[in-house]
Every structure is written in structure tokens, then in C-alpha cells.
Amino acid sequence: MKEPSDMTDPPDMAEPSDDSADAARSRSAAERLLAVLGAFDHRRPALSLTEIGRRAGLPLATAHRLVGELTVWGALERDVAGSYHVGLRIWELAALAPRGPALREAALPFLEDLYEATHENVHLAVLDGLDVVYIERLSGRHAVGVRSRPGARWPLHATGVGLVLLAHSAKAFQDQVCGRPLAAFTPHTLSDPARLRRALAEVRRTGCAVADRQITDDAVSVAAPVRGPRGDVVAAVSLVVPSAGTQPHSLVPAVRLAGRGISRALGWRP
């Protein structure tokens, strides 16, 4: 989840001319409302009115009024101790997100098959901004430890699913990612732009990514693309297994098959 400070940037779309009179005033009101929602994140799922105001950068009276409106609508809920939480109405709305629950629903039978065949970690992820966002993870009690969970964001260059999504995105976007500092999580992480570019070329050639000990020292990820009805890559599926004693390339056919299965379920035809 972005920090509230990211939310005060003005939107970059053109203003329709017949509406520009009250646009500045109203836009600011909309942004303040979104800043209230953006005050909540995984570390702070429950906030007092004062905390909401501070995190959203709003005077208390304004926060009070906006929180009241959001609570009436159901986007926020107040508990008996007086703290606010994200409300059920947001959860109902989220059920309509095609890149969240709808994608997960279509993918689940294929993810379950991949899990049944391996009893290791199975991931489904999408691209959002400069990050990978995990939509689902299936994992056995004895699977190798991983740091992903649904809703978590990770950098594109350090994950198998991220390499697949980045390799299939526009050239300008790849240049943007390769031109920024690339965090290293282990000595093996692809934190050098030249090595990252070579890895992306290899993903495009083979259609699959093998990310070896990129985030932890003991795990390797094998990832494949998921395509939408128009053939564009809309998600990635991966299998994360212990790196010791694994021949990652032996896992490629199974992961690729899962990716093709999910793509077909989404309406893709080869």
C-alpha cells in the first residue's frame, strides 16, 4: 500500500473544459477522501480519528467529517473501542476486481493441481506500478519458507513472477525499471542492470523464468506467463521449491502447463 504522501499528486488527465470551474475545489475534496482510505495499511489496520487525520495530512475537523461520510457508506467501520477499520463495503467492492478475486477464481483449479503435484509453494501474481503483487499463495506445511503472502508487494527484478511480467512488458517500462536502483536481498539477486537485461532476454526466448536464490538463500522460483483473451501477459504463475538438490528446469513443463491452463480459463486461445 502506498504511503499517504503518494496520494496528493494531482491526477494527470486533462480536465473537460465545461467542468473546470469547480474542478480545483472538488478534486481536492476527492483526494482528501482517498487520503483517509490510504491512511490504513498492513501495519496499521486500526486507527483512531486523530491518527487518521495525521496520516492523511488533514485537520481533525475535516478528518472527522470525511470519516463520518465513509462510515455511513460502509467503507469504514468503528469498533466499540472507537477505532476505525476498513469496512465490509470495501470487501464487497473488492470482490468485483478482475485482477483480484476474479483472476484468483479462474486460476484456483490450476494452482491446486500444481500444488497437489508438488506440495511446494504455488504463487499467482500481477504487475502493479513497479511491483509484483501476489494474488494467491498455496503452500504446504513442509514447503520451503517464502516471504510472499497475498496482497504483498515485491520488486519485479527479484522474483520469478516479476521477471516474467517485466520481460513481457513494454520496452520503455523495462528501461525505467533497469534504470532505477535494484535492491539486493542475497548475493545472487539480479541487482546489476546488465545481468537483469540478459535474464529478461532469456525469459523472452524460453517463455519461462528461473529465479535462483533471489530473495532467500535456499529457494528457487520457476515462473510462467498467464495470458488474457488478447494474448497479452496479464499475470504470472510460479512454483517455489528448495534450491538444494532441485533441477529447476525439470519443473518448467508443469509450471508452463499451469500458465496455459489459467490463460485458457481466461479466454486465451493459442
Place this chain on the structure above:
Amino acid sequence: MKEPSDMTDPPDMAEPSDDSADAARSRSAAERLLAVLGAFDHRRPALSLTEIGRRAGLPLATAHRLVGELTVWGALERDVAGSYHVGLRIWELAALAPRGPALREAALPFLEDLYEATHENVHLAVLDGLDVVYIERLSGRHAVGVRSRPGARWPLHATGVGLVLLAHSAKAFQDQVCGRPLAAFTPHTLSDPARLRRALAEVRRTGCAVADRQITDDAVSVAAPVRGPRGDVVAAVSLVVPSAGTQPHSLVPAVRLAGRGISRALGWRP
């Protein structure tokens, strides 16, 4: 999901005096933004800009500007065909809702045990407004057919989970529900206020609800309360089985046990 027309009611909280100058103007802006989000529902998860404007009751130019702001923030996403959908950002926000994913996560092991023991339909639901909202459903291929799904709303009086939630709610709220028209789905539905009140008294006496053929003619639901840390009923769990050849009361101990297990996981101590 409520219809957009429900969203234009003014919020009923007091306005802070030092903020009332621009309150009328800003409140209306906030309401318009929420009306855009409220334009999406299960029957219409993808909308054009024109449809959003029409469903939200907004001029096209205003809809255009608000949709732009919501898209920049990530609450909406635009696909290549130009339709708008609920965005990933809402899904990330929804993951923080204590009555959605957090409740489901705490309850899931107990729901799975109940499912493993019966291979029938297992439900978890909460009260919202005048409805039951289903948070989770586990169901076998051979379980009796039910009309619930996660995110669906049903009237309180016609479901086992609803009877449990209603029986444990405030007297004034029960009077409000019993004073409204009560829809009948089968000849057995508790659509008579006097019968409903007797059923609620029985639920309070036994701690469990048995809803026999209330929504379909072939299913019976056995439901039990889920309590939060303060002992208040925050959700209900149920088992829905074929009515033919079932002794519903034989299922009560298992459902009650699941309810107590989830309650303990939420921090309740008897």
C-alpha cells in the same frame, strides 16, 4: 451492494462547527466520489464512462474527472477496450477489513474441520445493515445445493446464520426487523412476525438456530454464534445439509464447537 440511489442520503453525524463553512460543498464532492464506486456491482463489474455517469447520477464531465482521480489512485482500472473495473488498490484495502479476510483467516481451520467431518456446506456470515453477508462458504461437489456465495446478502429471518445474529442483537433492532415485511422463499419461511419472535427466543434459550427449509425446500441449516474478545456475537457459523433424513439436532454439538473454536481464535474467553 446497495443501489447508487442509497448513497445520496446525507450522513447523520454532527458537523464540527469550525468546518461547516465548506462542509456542504465538500460533502457533496465526497458523496459523488462514493457514488462512482457504488456504480459497480455483481451484475455490472465492467462499466463504460457513460454507464458510470448514468448509474452514479452525474454529468459526464464530472464522472470523467472523478473516474480519472480514482484511476490514478488505483481504485479503478481501465482495460484495453476502454471499460472500467474495480482496481487492485481496493483489493489491497479490502485485505485489511477485520470483518472480511481477517475474520475468514481466523475461522478457516475450524470451517475446514467442520467440512471434513461432514462434506456438506459450511458457512461463515456477519450482520450488515438489515442483511446477512456471507464471508466464506466451503462446499463439496455432492453437498446439498445452496444459494449463498461469499459476498452475497440474504435477509436475516430466512437463514440459520441470520437467526443467530438477529437473536443476539439489540431489542430495538429486532423490533425493526420484525416490523418490516418478511419475504417468504418457501412455505416454511418464518415470514410471520410472531413466529419469528418465538424462533428468536428459542435461539437465545438454546444458543443455536435450526432453520428448516427456509430458503429452499430441501435444505436445513444449523447455526451457532461466533463471539469477539468482549463476548458480543460478531459472526455466525452454520452447516447446511439435506433436510430429508437429517436429525438437525444431532449436528448442533459440532456446529457449536466450531463457533466456540473460532471465538477463541478471535480472543474470546468463556
